[in-house]
Amino acid sequence: LPRTLGVVIPGVRPCLTAPQHAAVCGLSNTLLNNQREQVAPLKQALSTTLEHAVAAILARADNSDVNVPEIQLEVPRNPEHGDFSTNVALVLAKQMKMAPRDLAAAIVAELQTSDLLTQADTAGPGFINLRIATDAFMRVIADVHAAGVNYGRSDIGAGQRVQIEFVSANPTGPLHVGHGRGAAYGAVLANIMSACGYTVEREYYVNDAGRQMDILAASLLLRYLETGGSAVTLPANAYQGDYITAMAGKLHRTAATDYACVLPASEPHDDPELALDQLIADCKAALGAERYRALHRFARDEILAGIETDLAAFGVEFDQWFSESALADDGRIARAVASLSERGHVDNRDGAQWFASTAFGDEKDRVIVRDNGTPTYFASDVAYHEDKYARGYDRMINIWGADHHGYITRVKASIEALGLDPERLEILLVQFAALYRNGEKVAMSTRSGQFVTLAELVDEVGRDAARFFYITRRSDQHLDFDLDLAKSQSNDNPVYYVQYAHARICSVLTQLEDKGLSFDIDAGIAATARLDEPGEKQLAVQLLRYPEVLAHAVQQREPHQITNYLRELAADFHGYYNGTRLLTDDTELRNARLALALAVRQVLANGLELLGVSAPEAM
Secondary structure, three states: OOOOEOOOOOOOOOOOOOOOOOOOOOOOHHHHHHHHHHHOHHHHHHHHHHHHHHHHHHHHHOOOOOOOOOOOEEOOOOHHHOOEEEOHHHHHHHHHOOOHHHHHHHHHHHHHHOOOEEEEEEEOOOEEEEEEOHHHHHHHHHHHHHHHHHOOOOOOOOOOEEEEEOOOOOOOOOOEHHHHHHHHHHHHHHHHHHHOOOEEEEEEEEOOOOHHHHHHHHHHHHHHHHHOOOOOOOOOOOOOOHHHHHHHHHHHHHOOOOOOOOOOOOOOOOOHHHHHHHHHHHHHHHHHHHHHHHHHHHHHHHHHHHHHHHHHHOOOOOOEEEEHHHHHHOOHHHHHHHHHHHOOOEEEEOOEEEEOHHHHOOOOOEEEEOOOOOEOHHHHHHHHHHHHHHOOOOEEEEEEEHHHOOHHHHHHHHHHHOOOOHHHEEEEEEOOEEEEEOOEEOOOEOOOOEOOEHHHHHHHHOHHHHHHHHOOOOOOOOEEEEHHHHHOOOOOOHHHHHHHHHHHHHHHHHHHHHOOOOOOHHHHHHOHHHOOOHHHHHHHHHHHHHHHHHHHHHHOOOOHHHHHHHHHHHHHHHHHHHHOOOOOOOHHHHHHHHHHHHHHHHHHHHHHHHHOOOOOOOO
């Protein structure tokens, strides 16, 4: 296979000595201040103006004991209240021994000479409402054109190495639409963190050890024997999908090893899972250790090759594929268990070894080595996370399915028990998506083989729609994926609506050429003071918002903030386009409007790129 399991792929940045830990979440005030300077120049300029106004009042009062807090600026819900509002007078009034409204009035008086503002008023108990000068808003157009593809990006994560582990589905079958949501979420989170300066490494943890892989191998062997003419019965709780039969056929055609064997007749059993365990034991005995390992490896490699192909078609690639079985093969699992034991956190009960996870807040202790001497899946998790910490990341992010919620406490407990900092590990949960076709929910079951694969979804609705739809809601919220909507070319389809806004702007340039009209971008930027329509101001406000939306999406681990923003920006542009003539005969105004439209196009393209969605020039 064209991958390396358990080691870093050549070309990927190697593991380094861990730098001083700095949290990704809970950014310090200093870092937040730096972030504002980088991503919100207008708000920063306005904050500075307010600080100067407060400083002037303090100087007149000869009061140097007042601690001026960070000035908060909010966008009022009602546009009639202005562009921004601040509560600085309310916050400072007690220290300055003034009534909040009196202090607000004094600050407003100081603001009258600011060229950023056209109006400043007191409101309510001491709020200050601010209206920004049009030319100040429109400076963002020049900012967007100057930064181009880098507009919105920042270095708030500079110097921090972050590993994001996602998908990590058992290689027991093709990825289905449920896995697709975790794949999209992890890929986009990695993209937006990279855009904010973090050094991000993407990892897939290959669960190629344990019972599920044994069930896969046993299912494959039965289908192999069936393909060779033997009469076999595949248990209902084994893997039933057509992909098993196809894999058995390939094994017959290409394998150098003959896997023909005779299995003992199965005996009735009240517990189907115990019956399946007996089948696995019979398969191992009938094949012998060497042939069983070869069969097991073939099944894993075939499934993984398909997973890698499907993810690549979905626009998801990994820097490293890390093998669970490698942890056992080189003794890392045994060493992790021994380390916990040496620290006094493991005891023996009824022949098994138990990790005392209740001492670290878990609801019960956990078996780490079974009474037959076999490490549990949890033991592999302990060793895997110990290995992650040894690689020196500042922050590790695991993206798990919501059904793994119960694992969080025990994994964090084991990390603390090993003497490591559990706060460096962040675990984010993703709800699986429910698929709907013609208004009916599509039933899915992995073992029975009744599921829609990720490849089938991408083939049906396209990569763009699949990626966008998966990121339309918070990852921990339920998602209904409407296939019919995703395929429609209508304004109700969010990805179509956003892409159409980008294509529409491209079409304006085509119309410009067809009409023989001229366009000068520099002249357009110089003339943005002509843009005084409400729709133009709204678009400028949206352009100003983008860097902060991106930074907040990173801080809050919520890529859906990007999709929501792009939908709002597209809606504002469509409304503006439908009500305004861009290609006016007034050359100066035409240049200004096209400069604005092209800035919108740039931001749409920047956001879509982070989502892994194309920005078409025509639709």
